[in-house]
Amino acid sequence: MSIGEYRPTGPWVLQSGKNEDQALEQLMIRKYATVLWFLRKRNEGWERGGRRSKDRFHQHLEWLVKQGESRIPICPCPHCPKDNPNTITRFSVIGDPRGNQISCGMSFTACDREECKRKVDDQTTKNNNSWYRFKFSVLNEFSKSNQTLLLRTVLRPGFGIDKRMSKQDLFEFFAAENHIAA
Numbered sequence: 001m002s003i004g005e006y007r008p009t010g011p012w013v014l015q016s017g018k019n020e021d022q023a024l025e026q027l028m029i030r031k032y033a034t035v036l037w038f039l040r041k042r043n044e045g046w047e048r049g050g051r052r053s054k055d056r057f058h059q060h061l062e063w064l065v066k067q068g069e070s071r072i073p074i075c076p077c078p079h080c081p082k083d084n085p086n087t088i089t090r091f092s093v094i095g096d097p098r099g100n101q102i103s104c105g106m107s108f109t110a111c112d113r114e115e116c117k118r119k120v121d122d123q124t125t126k127n128n129n130s131w132y133r134f135k136f137s138v139l140n141e142f143s144k145s146n147q148t149l150l151l152r153t154v155l156r157p158g159f160g161i162d163k164r165m166s167k168q169d170l171f172e173f174f175a176a177e178n179h180i181a182a
């Protein structure tokens, strides 16, 4: 079965270990690094085993990480004209992503328009901000405490992920067919 054919019907709930009873879909927004670790371990085992068929856990991990990368944010750009705003596509962060404390927030998000990006840049006094796309994989570039902050203040609100969403809600969020707006 190729990854293109894998179509899960529900969240993957872990049955044992440190994250018992949590769904992989929850770990995507709580411990993204753990999801990647599971996938790396599965890939290593698969290569050692002569690349035989992947088990369902492996396929679910691949599917979930891929779906995560294709999520699109839903919030209107805070810097666009109020009557016809574009949707946000990127966010800006002040400070060292690997350091102790970054500054971030929804007012530092913008759409693809250059004017909107410039409005954010102008808010920063020394132009010491960096721009990122709304992708779960950007979390890899941040330290652990910064990841938590970024998820709470930018990624979750940007994607419309509510704290109270159930395992099933999160599964549906990741399973939805997203289309990049033309």
Ligand SMILES: [Zn+2]
Residues within 6 Å of the ligand: 077, 078, 079, 080, 081, 086, 110, 111, 112, 113, 116
């Ligand atoms: Zn804009």
